[in-house]
Amino acid sequence: MKIIVLVKEVPDTYGDRKLNLETGLADREASEIVIDEIGERALELALTYADANAGTEVAILSLAPEGATATIRKGLAMGAGSATHVCDEALRGADLGLTAETLAAALRRVEFDLVITGNVSTDGSGGMIPAMLAELLDVPLATGLSSVEISDGAVSGTRPVESGVQKVSANLPAVISITEALPGPRFPNFKGIMAAKKKPLEMLTLADLGITADNPDAARSIMLTVAEKPPRAAGVKIIDEGDAGEKLAAFLIENRLA
Amino acid sequence: MTEFPRDAILVVVETGPSGELEKAAPGLLGAAAAVGTPIALVLASPGTGSAAAEEAAALGAARVLIAETSDPSALGVPSVDALAAAAEQVQPDAILISHSLNGRDVAGRYAARSRAAISADAIGVSRDDEGVVAHHSIYGGAYNVTSTSTFGAPVITVRQGSIEARATAQPPASETLAVTPSEKPAARIDSFEEAVAATSRPELRGAAKVVAGGRGLGSEEQFALVGQLADTLGAAVGASRAAVDAGYIPQSQQVGQTGVSVSSQLYIALGISGAIQHRAGMQTAKTIVAVNKDSDAPIFEIADFGVVGDVFKVVPQLISALEARKK
Numbered sequence: 001m002k003i004i005v006l007v008k009e010v011p012d013t014y015g016d017r018k019l020n021l022e023t024g025l026a027d028r029e030a031s032e033i034v035i036d037e038i039g040e041r042a043l044e045l046a047l048t049y050a051d052a053n054a055g056t057e058v059a060i061l062s063l064a065p066e067g068a069t070a071t072i073r074k075g076l077a078m079g080a081g082s083a084t085h086v087c088d089e090a091l092r093g094a095d096l097g098l099t100a101e102t103l104a105a106a107l108r109r110v111e112f113d114l115v116i117t118g119n120v121s122t123d124g125s126g127g128m129i130p131a132m133l134a135e136l137l138d139v140p141l142a143t144g145l146s147s148v149e150i151s152d153g154a155v156s157g158t159r160p161v162e163s164g165v166q167k168v169s170a171n172l173p174a175v176i177s178i179t180e181a182l183p184g185p186r187f188p189n190f191k192g193i194m195a196a197k198k199k200p201l202e203m204l205t206l207a208d209l210g211i212t213a214d215n216p217d218a219a220r221s222i223m224l225t226v227a228e229k230p231p232r233a234a235g236v237k238i239i240d241e242g243d244a245g246e247k248l249a250a251f252l253i254e255n256r257l258a
Numbered sequence: 259m260t261e262f263p264r265d266a267i268l269v270v271v272e273t274g275p276s277g278e279l280e281k282a283a284p285g286l287l288g289a290a291a292a293v294g295t296p297i298a299l300v301l302a303s304p305g306t307g308s309a310a311a312e313e314a315a316a317l318g319a320a321r322v323l324i325a326e327t328s329d330p331s332a333l334g335v336p337s338v339d340a341l342a343a344a345a346e347q348v349q350p351d352a353i354l355i356s357h358s359l360n361g362r363d364v365a366g367r368y369a370a371r372s373r374a375a376i377s378a379d380a381i382g383v384s385r386d387d388e389g390v391v392a393h394h395s396i397y398g399g400a401y402n403v404t405s406t407s408t409f410g411a412p413v414i415t416v417r418q419g420s421i422e423a424r425a426t427a428q429p430p431a432s433e434t435l436a437v438t439p440s441e442k443p444a445a446r447i448d449s450f451e452e453a454v455a456a457t458s459r460p461e462l463r464g465a466a467k468v469v470a471g472g473r474g475l476g477s478e479e480q481f482a483l484v485g486q487l488a489d490t491l492g493a494a495v496g497a498s499r500a501a502v503d504a505g506y507i508p509q510s511q512q513v514g515q516t517g518v519s520v521s522s523q524l525y526i527a528l529g530i531s532g533a534i535q536h537r538a539g540m541q542t543a544k545t546i547v548a549v550n551k552d553s554d555a556p557i558f559e560i561a562d563f564g565v566v567g568d569v570f571k572v573v574p575q576l577i578s579a580l581e582a583r584k585k
């Protein structure tokens with residue numbers, strides 16, 4: 001079984017995240033850069049399966065700017081066997097279409113059984129890459145799984161939707177995405193961190209994948225305007241002296257909110 | 259068959275387990291009507307299409323294409339095939355789809371198939387000389403961004419509950435859409451358990467008032483206090499991720515970065531510290547109220563009215579004061 005886990009570098013949600021007002025792109029200097037937490041959960045799912053099933057190969061695939069090596073190494077230290085880092089200046093500001101095409105091309109180079117991704121990233125919030133990959137790779141898709149069962153030739157899980165909960169299954173190869181209901185990641189231990197330094201980390205460019213960023217046949221999403229909203233200011237703060245509930249009621253009534 | 263209008267906006271709506279249109283339908287059609295002529299594609303289970311089509315017309319669809327899937331247990335692929343057929347016929351200026359899990363699957367697959375550009379998680383649409391433009395609220399409302407497609411109709415997924423506009427009802431005009439199956443491999447839906455609508459409370463998405471509780475409520479039993487205040491105010495119930503993780507309330511009620519984003523008139527945060535990821539889902543609310551016993555809790559930085567105090571003392575008193583006024 002070969003499992004490929006997609007991980008993405010994002011600005012840390014624990015800090016202030018900034019957009020460059022000229023380019024509309026994430027200002028990478030302004031924030032700490034981390035692996036998206038949901039990608040770590042996806043990797044944890046793959047590693048848990050690998051722990052219990054000898055002969056499972058877990059590989060990381062990441063499309064990220066130069067310098068992402070540190071976050072990818074963290075995934076290797078957690079226990080993934082190898083990693084592929086797609087990195088190309090022409091991918092700066094890539095939209096969903098170009099991102100999906102590029103990732104699909106990288107996935108076509110390997111014989112995978114299962115691709116696991118997070119359901120949505122914390123920076124783009126598109127949540128559509130898994131669907132796009134399934135379409136481009138011609139494999140079944142099961143998104144938003146809150147529990148996952150991997151077996152030899154199939155994957156199944158629970159899929160909460162608006163109106164209830166589905167139980168879904170698919171034959172492998174397949175693409176799945178998971179929700180944050182799945183367990184958080186293990187911490188890399190010292191042995192893992194040392195071992196990670198020797199694990200294969202392949203770097204690929206768009207040329208290696210035969211992709212052109214400005215393919216005239218593909219429509220691209222472009223940003224037209226970017227504006228920063230003024231931060232919110234604090235209002236009044238009272239300390240409860242036994243009557244705060246009544247004061248709060250008065251505030252709500254006065255503002256026609258109750 | 260008559261031609262479709264030149265300013266057609268194709269709106270994709272799916273039906274729920276009882277054949278009713280998804281909750282996002284009124285907003286999607288409302289948004290479409292403001293930038294063109296809404297044409298609905300109704301993705302229905304067998305036998306429910308015509309009723310759903312009438313519902314769509316009442317919500318403003320000038321014409322409705324009905325696609326009843328022949329394979330209801332195939333996950334997603336029949337919907338994508340239907341959208342491909344509908345887009346081919348209608349030649350719309352934009353395609354609007356809910357940013358729900360199913361909506362994102364359909365949008366992503368369709369865009370990959372047709373090489374269309376996606377504008378994800380829009381909170382509004384407008385039109386300029388070149389075409390339809392999507393409006394987004396990024397990084398928890400810190401930035402406003404607009405986007406569009408370099409050419410062709412953009413596929414725009416619309417955040418649930420973000421559109422207030424409603425379209426005028428149209429006379430019903432529907433037709434069955436002929437769909438050629440793509441035979442793409444699909445996952446199977448093996449079973450489905452419908453959520454019991456146990457509550458008469460408002461939907462969290464798009465609610466005018468929200469009362470949310472955090473880890474500070476301490477237990478599932480004590481979390482009931484959040485519901486009591488919500489009912490007194492006619493508000494929806496929300497929660498922090500810590501409250502969801504602790505099992506006080508289902509994940510569907512989570513507000514924040516990886517939960518629901520709300521822009522309500524009133525947001526009351528009870529026993530919530532105000533972590534940046536929680537704020538990302540509620541800081542665009544008009545009026546924010548916080549009750550927290552830690553005067554340094556970051557939620558106070560954005561609260562219009564903050565109470566440093568114990569929720570178990572302040573909230574019951576608040577409820578009685580509000581109830582007393584009602585009498």
Ligand SMILES: Cc1cc2nc3c(=O)[nH]c(=O)nc-3n(C[C@H](O)[C@H](O)[C@H](O)COP(=O)(O)OP(=O)(O)OC[C@H]3O[C@@H](n4cnc5c(N)ncnc54)[C@H](O)[C@@H]3O)c2cc1C
Nearest residue numbers: 472473474498499500514515516517529530531536551569
């Ligand atoms: C990638 C990522 C995504 C995330 N997404 C989300 C998200 O979508 N939504 C979200 O909420 N979080 C999210 N988080 C988690 C977030 O970082 C916080 O852990 C979480 O919001 C904390 O929830 P809380 O405020 O309920 O708990 P805590 O931070 O533990 O705060 C509890 C508060 O209750 C107060 N309190 C305790 N007892 C009382 C009492 N009797 N009366 C009054 N006050 C009391 C305490 O003073 C404290 O401030 C995310 C984190 C990551 C890394």
